[in-house]
Every structure is written in C-alpha cells, then in structure tokens.
Amino acid sequence: MPVLRTRLDRNGRIVIPAEVRRRLGVEPGDEVVLDVGLHEVRLSSHQAAVAALKQAVREGAREPYSVRALLTDRRRAAKEEDRIWQRRRKGRG
Secondary structure, X not given: OOOOOOOEOOOOOEOOOHHHHHHHOOOOOOOEEEEEXXXXXXXXXXXXXXXXXXXXXXXXXXXXOOHHHHHHHHHHHHHHHHHHHHHHHOOOO
C-alpha cells in the first residue's frame, strides 16, 4: 500500500481513509490500538493487536529471552525504521 496522507482537524482528530479502514477490517465504533513510538504512531485493529500479542507470548514461552536481547533487537529495529522513514521523507522510499 502506498504511503497515504491525511490532516488533523482543528480538534486534533484525523480521518482514516476508507482504503485503510477496509484493509484493517475496522468500521466506525470499532476499537483500534495506537502504538506510539518516538517519531511515529502505528495503528492496528484491536483483533490484530491481540493476535500479535498472543503470538509473541507463544514464541516467548518456547525460548528464554533476556531483557538485554529484547532491547538489542528493538534498538536494531528502531534504527531500521528510522532509516526507512528518512528515505520516505526524502522521496526515495
């Protein structure tokens, strides 16, 4: 899906484009989850967020995972996300 743009209204609200709502399977009144990062917000359906959490718990139960390893992985992922967003901002994404 291409990067889509929308605007905040004067009350700070945004409209989620119909194409995105269809893809997420959400309708007016549905609960969504906002994952707020340092420079971004990820929106997902409540069902998708619960499914991802359940999967993470299942995977974590199989193999021990240290806090140090978690932070290392997350920092690596954050750097990659920042590189992607920088390329998109410069029009090369």
